Amino acid sequence: MPSLPVRPLEKPLKLSFISRLLALPALLLTLTTQGAPVYVQAGPGSFNHAALDLLAARNHMDYQRFYSGTPAHTYTSAAQAQTWAFSALANSTIEGQLVPAIVDAMRSYQVTELSAAVHMPIEMCVFGLNKTGKITHAASHPAALKQIARWLSAHQLQAKPVPKGTNEAARLLAADQFDQNTVAVGSCALKAVYPELTLRETGIQDNADNHTLFGLMKMEKRPQPISEDEARSALAHVVDQANVLINTRTDSAKALFSHINQRLAQMQPVALFKAQKHRPIEDLSREAVVLSKALEQAQQQCLDTGSVKAFFQAQMDAAKAIQYRYRAQWLSEGVPNQEADLTQLRNTLNQLGAAILQTLTTHLAQHGNLTTELKPVFLAALNTDNLTVQDKQRLYQALQSVRRVENCQATD
Numbered sequence: 001m002p003s004l005p006v007r008p009l010e011k012p013l014k015l016s017f018i019s020r021l022l023a024l025p026a027l028l029l030t031l032t033t034q035g036a037p038v039y040v041q042a043g044p045g046s047f048n049h050a051a052l053d054l055l056a057a058r059n060h061m062d063y064q065r066f067y068s069g070t071p072a073h074t075y076t077s078a079a080q081a082q083t084w085a086f087s088a089l090a091n092s093t094i095e096g097q098l099v100p101a102i103v104d105a106m107r108s109y110q111v112t113e114l115s116a117a118v119h120m121p122i123e124m125c126v127f128g129l130n131k132t133g134k135i136t137h138a139a140s141h142p143a144a145l146k147q148i149a150r151w152l153s154a155h156q157l158q159a160k161p162v163p164k165g166t167n168e169a170a171r172l173l174a175a176d177q178f179d180q181n182t183v184a185v186g187s188c189a190l191k192a193v194y195p196e197l198t199l200r201e202t203g204i205q206d207n208a209d210n211h212t213l214f215g216l217m218k219m220e221k222r223p224q225p226i227s228e229d230e231a232r233s234a235l236a237h238v239v240d241q242a243n244v245l246i247n248t249r250t251d252s253a254k255a256l257f258s259h260i261n262q263r264l265a266q267m268q269p270v271a272l273f274k275a276q277k278h279r280p281i282e283d284l285s286r287e288a289v290v291l292s293k294a295l296e297q298a299q300q301q302c303l304d305t306g307s308v309k310a311f312f313q314a315q316m317d318a319a320k321a322i323q324y325r326y327r328a329q330w331l332s333e334g335v336p337n338q339e340a341d342l343t344q345l346r347n348t349l350n351q352l353g354a355a356i357l358q359t360l361t362t363h364l365a366q367h368g369n370l371t372t373e374l375k376p377v378f379l380a381a382l383n384t385d386n387l388t389v390q391d392k393q394r395l396y397q398a399l400q401s402v403r404r405v406e407n408c409q410a411t412d
């Protein structure tokens, strides 16, 4: 993001407070917002809705949501009720990234606390009244229509701007206010709001790198509105703070993913040892040892043992899949003539298993559950040979299901 001049704020955004918040474990932050009322920009089925779903999934709870339309209305309501506001802050496809309507709202409102941030890919979905009928018109918010210009022209479609929002476009379609040949385009979250509509296409946005940054914030009315330039600086500063939150969370997840990858990287020499000794790949008695070590540690660290067991089994299944692929490869290429020592390798696997659970425990305590937000990071971090995308998907599914046990005292 181009660096915007960040001027000192007239009331310095209680930034010392924000910095203190950033230093605290995120769980503490989320505990303060548990089940809390949140004024949410836009409406049900919007990108804000989908982004707040991600935040709720991190904390395994939901907020009391009040969808509030425009940013100005959202901030006014949240400031009056002295509770949380959730809105977009920046979008990667906008020049300068700052969302204009937010800049405008920040002229009259300032952020006094930033509790959490979500960085979400903007995926546009197409909804119709039927599955295969001819499409002639696409209805959506003007800003969304701008982001699907290529798709519109490739299909020679007429745009139907609905300034009230993507949700309104879908509502009108579902209420038979458009004809059969019109589709509504918006967040894929609309699916949950209008189940009667048919999902016709996904991911039609022009720009593959279309991300929006959202923030969960406390707001205060400014004594005097500030200029647009000042509001830009104020928002840029909040965006910086939000990015710190996102990066801290991503780095914590990367440490965990790196240990998982290192464990899988041991499977080439493990397979080699077994190929040289003509031993079978699957060793169920060793698997029982791996599981019992993991479960003992999970219990000590207040992790839910059922979900840890499923994840460790998924890791061992992926481990076996990697080894079988090497064995198949070596049938034609011959078994490499390198040394491998299974006892030593298993010691390394024990250490990595413990490190995986330790970093997972820390991540869950400080940053909440893993959700689909971090899946692309996971897929990129796992680069072990002979591991397929399907293996990775299954592993992530199991990993993101691991939960902490509430009201549990760690014993290690």
Ligand SMILES: O=C(O)C(=O)C[C@]1(C(=O)O)C=C[C@@H](O)C=C1
Pocket (backbone or CB within 6 Å): 270, 281, 282, 283, 284, 286, 287, 290, 315, 316, 317, 319, 320, 346, 349
């Ligand atoms: O220790 C081994 O023999 C391995 O192949 C590793 C591993 C594991 O992932 O821990 C994988 C498959 C076996 O069935 C047992 C354990």
